[in-house]
Amino acid sequence: MPVVTAEGESAELSLLDVLRRAEDLSHLSCSTPGEGVALVDYLLAICFASGVFPGSTEEWHVWVAERQGLGRAAEWLAGEPDDAWDLFHPERPLGQNILLGHLMAEHGTGPAQLVLERVGDYVQFFDHHHLEHPASLTAAEAFRAMLTQHVYGLSGRARISGKTLGPRLTNLSAGRLQGRIRVVVQGRMVGDTLRMNLYPAAGGPGRFNHSWTGEGVDRRTFDVRPPGRATSGPADLHSYLGRSVLLQAAPRKDGESVMVDRVLIGAGELLTLDPERDLEDAVLGKKINGHRKPLWPSPTRALWRNAHSLYAAARDEEKGLFGRLRDLTFPTQGNRTVCRLWAVGLLANKTVASTWTEGFFPYAPSLGEELCVASRRGSDIAEHVAWSLERAAYAAWKVQYPNPKPADRPAQQARFDARREFWPDAEAPFLRLLEATAYGDPVPLSLLGYAGELRTHAEEFLRNRLDSLPHNARGLQARARAERRFHDDLASPKGPEELRGETYT
Structure with a gap:
């Protein structure tokens, strides 16, 4: 059966x-990031089920270096x-x-219900594509x-009547x-990607889930909601029937x-995930109530x-994917190992899918500390510039609207707030900063160039926002007050040194 189109x-x-x-x-073409992740997971499940996976961390390094x-x-x-x-x-x-x-004849719907991005809450239509299309x-x-x-199905209620099932x-x-x-580690070729995301299977690979029945697994029935079952291994985890x-x-x-x-959809399996075995790639944050919550x-x-959370995990974690990546040494680009950390998440409003969020971040194990510094400082610089733009908008608003109604303030201040333009624009310079760092450019100099670029763009965005002010005494005063506030905040000793043209130490 055809499955996917490959690049070229x-x-x-x-x-x-x-x-x-x-x-x-080099690449498998999928319509959405989530579809790409789900396909990679399925290929990993096949590798595990076939016994093609490293037996230890040391063997994993050999596998990746020698392109097993x-x-x-x-x-x-x-x-x-x-x-x-x-x-x-x-x-x-x-x-x-x-x-x-x-139940298919009576309760089946059009295939639109199968497509996660179209189905809304699985009852109403979404994106103008009705479930009976x-x-x-x-x-x-x-x-x-x-x-x-x-892999990504949302909670909620399916269209099958509770009286029926x-x-x-x-x-x-x-x-x-x-x-x-x-987080999926991407290499130059699909084979590299699969090797880097395979891992030692403590306790064996487990079973592969071909179908709901005939697998020797006690799955959820029509009448009973059982407790989540433990996975039998990574083949089970990556092929589970959600x-x-x-x-x-x-x-x-x-x-x-x-x-x-036609399709028919009901509830899926319930798993009890083992943090030590089933969250290999999770970027774990600080402990909350004794548990570390993954990045969401x-x-x-x-x-x-x-x-910076991804790079900090690659620098600090001792186990899992990030613990192994840190010691990767084979050269794939010049004299350095350069791969990409592909991070994917699904944004949803309760039971309704909203959009996918993803990011591609270069990674060089030999430069892990430098990437941590560049990403952390780069984020701090962007945050400070955005904070300065917000303060400038407030300064202009205070002058232009001396006696506002409280309910009018948000819309009035938004008129001068350039953060809406700044944040999307700041992503490309940030990624260029990381790319340069991964290939060995000095971080302090790269940060200076990055800060200067953000500052120049922010000044332009603010100027465009302030152009809406009237050319009278109050308007000119509001413009002057906002620009002075912006530049004073950028030059503040409490802000990042790079925005003042100084090198971070």
Whole structure:
């Protein structure tokens, strides 16, 4: 079955093709970041299930440095029975729950419900794409959408009536990665990416979840909401069935591609995750009530503004993905190891998907401390410039509106607040700062250039905002007060030295 399009390819590749050509493929093209993460996780599950994973941290370093082949994973998959990987098997459809089959005719909906970004709260339509929309999905599109649902599916209530299947099944559980940032290490080729994200499996790889039934697993039933089950290993973790879902193939004529025209979705599996085993890539913060909470996506703070958290984890963590990365030594770019930390999260308003947030951050293990300094200082500089812009807006507002109504203040002050333009603009200079640091440029000089660029752009954004002031005495006074406040704040000894043209020490 075709699964995904690779960069530079005109036709979609199967899972087997991807594994066989992993050393030649630079990128797998997916429609959303979440879909890309879900596909990588599924490929990792296949590697684990086939026994293709390092036995220790030391072996992992050798695997990555010597580019250990993934051919055994491809051989294992090629030797698997076809019906174990059949998306439309009559008894054990891949990744699905055949127990929903007798309800498809009455309760099935259009395939739009399968696409996480379209379904809203799984009852109402979203993005002008109604759940009964008749447009079919190709088998490949449906498969990738199903994987995304398994990993990122939101909580809420499915469209199946509780009188039909019981409320325990129709109340959807949140996916394994919903609510936290997933970090994938990206290499030059797909093979490099898979190797760097494989890891020693304490206790063995565990089972692979082909289908809801016939796996020897006690999964959630229609009437009972059991406690979360512990994973049997990474193959289980990365292939778990986060949704009880069933796809229906549309009738086709000879020579036509298989299409999906109806779907049915219920609740998924419940897992009890082991922080020591099941959160390999999590960026853990400070302890709250005795537990360290993973970094989560924020609707008000772009992901790049938390890049320092990733670099701090790579510098400080002793276990998991970040603990292994720190000692990576093989050269892939010149004389340095340079890969990317791909961070992905799903932003949602309760049960409604909002948007994806993602960031690509270069990483060189030999320059871990420098990247920590650059990202932390770069974030501090941007925060201080934004704070100065807010203070300048307040200064202009105080002069221009001497007797405002309290309810009018937010809109009046927003007229002069240039942060809306500043924050999106600051991302590109920040990423250039990290890129230069990863390739060995001196951090103090890079920070000076970065600070100067942010300052110049912020001045322009503020000037454009203040141009809306009238050209009278009050307007001129408001402009002068705002510009003076802005420059005084940038030159304050309490702010970053780089904004004053000094080198950080």
